[in-house]
Amino acid sequence: MRVLITAGASGIGFAMGEAFAAAGYDVWVTDVDGVALAECPATWTTRLVDAANEAQMRGLFEEITSAGGLDVACANAGIAGPTARVEDVAWEDWKICVDITLGAAFLTAKFAAPLLKAAGAGAIILTSSTAGVFGYPNRAPYSAAKWGVIGLMKTLAMELGPFGIRANAICPGAVEGPRMDGVLQREAAAKGMTRDAVYDGYASGTSMRTFVRAQDIANMAVFLASEGAARVSGQVISVDGHTENPDPKP
Structure with missing residues (x-):
């Protein structure tokens, strides 16, 4: 079995790679960080x-095809985008965030679909966010892109289901790690708060009063690719400790 994970060299993607490798998969990862x-x-x-x-992804999938095909595609690439009020978001920053976060998911699905159709089975797992479920103040480009990822997933589930292919979206909440640390710092600056106050706000906004780990997301991805999830498709699955308050405050 072969899995492709975009943005797989760190964070959630790396944890996915470890989890899929432990489950016996041949792991392929892409990243822009050499x-x-x-x-x-x-x-x-x-x-x-x-x-x-698009050109780089086409070349990658030509190589995957030559290697024997694909069983699972994890569309995990994305960026945080700016932290600012909507009226202060630069148009260029909006386009960059949406082009990368939603565009990368689209290209992964575009090129994975023919391979999975040829196999008559498989799974596409898209990394969205709780921001794609609730929306998020001061994160308009990111939230919009992650909502778009869910719309893409729902469409993939309908288009590809007749070919035995499942599509689902995982919505992480606040995930411990360097990327979230950067978000905390930027949000603290935007709101005039301390970094620790923003951290506590995120944690207290969940019923479990906690951040989640990258491994938690990875475990869900492996489950969604497994026979145990053979009839799970078109679903938005949050791994977030149950977010209650999408606008964390001190």
Whole structure:
């Protein structure tokens, strides 16, 4: 079995790679960070590919086809985008965030679909966000892109279901790690709060009063790819400790 994970050299993507490898998959990961790719396990196939670049993705999937095809595609690439009130978001920043976060998911699905159709089975797992369920103040581009990922997933489930292919979206909440640390710092600056106050606000906005781990997201991805989820498709599944308040405050 072969899995492709975009943005797989760090964070959630790396945790997915570890979890799929432990489940017996041949792991392929892409990333734009060559240094991080070089630190991935030697047993993984790594490629320096921009998941939002059509030509690069076409070349990648030609290579995957030559290697024997694909069983699971994890569309995980995306960026945080700016933290600002909607009237202060630059048009260029909006376009960059949406083009990368939604565009990379589209290209992954576009090129994975023919391979999975040929196999008559498979799964596409898209990384959305709780921001794609609730919306999020001061994160308009990111939230809109992640809502778009869910709309894409719902369409994929309907289009590809007759071919035995399932599509689902995982919505992480606040995930421990360097990326979320950057979000916390930017949000603290935008709101005139301390970083710790924003952190506490995120945690207290969940019923479990906690952030989640990248491994929690990865475990869900492996389940969604498994026979245990053979009839699970078109679903938006949050792994977030149950978000109660999408606008964290101190």
